[in-house]
Amino acid sequence: MKLTFIGAGYVGLVTAAVFADLGNECLVVEIDEEKVQKLTKGELPFFEPGLSELVKKNVFKKRLQFTKDYKKTIPQAEIIFICVGTPTKNGKIDLSYVYSAAKSIAENLESPSLVVVKSTVPPGVNRKITKWMRRFTKVDFDLASVPEFLREGKALEDSLRPYRIVIGVEKRSVAKKLLALHKKIPGKKLVCDPASAQMIKYASNAFLPTKISFANSIAVLCDKFGANVEDVIKGMGMDKRIGPEFLGAGLGYGGSCFPKDVQALSGLSKKAGYPFSILTAVEKTNKKQVDYFVKKVLRLCGGSVKDKILVVLGLSFKPDTSDIREARSLLVISELQKKGAKISACDPVAISEARKVLKRVRFFNDPYKALREADALILVTEWEVYKNLDFVRIKKLLKSPIVIDGRNVYNRKKLEKLGFVYEGVGK
Numbered sequence: 001m002k003l004t005f006i007g008a009g010y011v012g013l014v015t016a017a018v019f020a021d022l023g024n025e026c027l028v029v030e031i032d033e034e035k036v037q038k039l040t041k042g043e044l045p046f047f048e049p050g051l052s053e054l055v056k057k058n059v060f061k062k063r064l065q066f067t068k069d070y071k072k073t074i075p076q077a078e079i080i081f082i083c084v085g086t087p088t089k090n091g092k093i094d095l096s097y098v099y100s101a102a103k104s105i106a107e108n109l110e111s112p113s114l115v116v117v118k119s120t121v122p123p124g125v126n127r128k129i130t131k132w133m134r135r136f137t138k139v140d141f142d143l144a145s146v147p148e149f150l151r152e153g154k155a156l157e158d159s160l161r162p163y164r165i166v167i168g169v170e171k172r173s174v175a176k177k178l179l180a181l182h183k184k185i186p187g188k189k190l191v192c193d194p195a196s197a198q199m200i201k202y203a204s205n206a207f208l209p210t211k212i213s214f215a216n217s218i219a220v221l222c223d224k225f226g227a228n229v230e231d232v233i234k235g236m237g238m239d240k241r242i243g244p245e246f247l248g249a250g251l252g253y254g255g256s257c258f259p260k261d262v263q264a265l266s267g268l269s270k271k272a273g274y275p276f277s278i279l280t281a282v283e284k285t286n287k288k289q290v291d292y293f294v295k296k297v298l299r300l301c302g303g304s305v306k307d308k309i310l311v312v313l314g315l316s317f318k319p320d321t322s323d324i325r326e327a328r329s330l331l332v333i334s335e336l337q338k339k340g341a342k343i344s345a346c347d348p349v350a351i352s353e354a355r356k357v358l359k360r361v362r363f364f365n366d367p368y369k370a371l372r373e374a375d376a377l378i379l380v381t382e383w384e385v386y387k388n389l390d391f392v393r394i395k396k397l398l399k400s401p402i403v404i405d406g407r408n409v410y411n412r413k414k415l416e417k418l419g420f421v422y423e424g425v426g427k
């Protein structure tokens, strides 16, 4: 099929590359000329495992192309995907990029077409977008909703073997077309109306953080009652109705989706006259978790971190990404700096992003260099390389052998045997 994607951000780029690889002709419209030039050479604006190779391969095969020009792509597209951002500020969702893309599509339509909203938008908004587009075109079109559920760092896996594909449509014929497009992709498919599809996205991105905040509260209680959260979660997860996933306790959730979507659904529910009180607690708990962790650091460092050198391992909001949006590292570092600590920080790929926002931090690629003569090691993001550090060597490097584990990845017994003072969260 001939497919057009509006927006070469995370969602647009990954989806276009995957559909191109499945044999479709994909054109991506991106207003940023420099980005278009770079993408045409296979240079990505962010790090995602496997994506650069996939983009290069399909650009080479001419199945994936980038352009600034709506005119060139809209008239010939069989399906047009809106993949632009919907940032949220104080619970208010900014739909201006969606409306602007919808207008440009409408202005360039020449024959009946199918437009699919992939961006995360409030349930029910398709009707408003349709009305808006009709102001700019007389040509007939359908508007469907196929929300994305991509995890950063695992975007290709999630695209090629997703848990589910949700297809929100108003007509059977549109469902048929979208099911045909997704035919080569395995996974359960659910066809429903567009508002339900959009609600599925928000509900999922609010439920997973709810599980995380729940696990974090249990972890704090485990600390207080002398239980081990890892065993508790294991035991809970053995019940199929609960399941073990997304109950990883530690520093809480960050990233470009969970914080934004929890806030957005919270805001939407308030506007609808039904404040979603669980979500208020989820957000509060997530924030409190950082404070709780910082207090732990303070206590382990003897009550004060003033002028102490603390090494933060991991800056990205989770492993395998360079994304530092809403990363817990930023909050932990800023809190510790306020208390007078000198921060050294390491990350395999996020240092250049972190440099733009963090001040008075010494950055190191090599954790062993950072740890020389430092007062404590603080694990914030569980990158694989940090899980497998040589602690015999680290013991010799650190001034005081303190390890504070914000993601519960290290083995307490092993570290204590080596002479470290170790604390995780809830174990």
Ligand code: UDX
Pocket (backbone or CB within 6 Å): 148, 149, 150, 151, 152, 153, 205, 208, 212, 245, 246, 247, 248, 249, 250, 251, 252, 253, 254, 255, 256, 257, 258, 317, 318
């Ligand atoms: C998430 C959703 O998983 C995805 O389906 C959606 O489309 C976009 O948002 P992503 O933001 O890439 O994906 O990251 P994810 O792997 O879900 O992790 C989000 C945050 O939760 C990270 O900060 C991670 O460290 C944290 N997390 C995750 C926990 O604290 N505990 C867990 O058990 C799992």
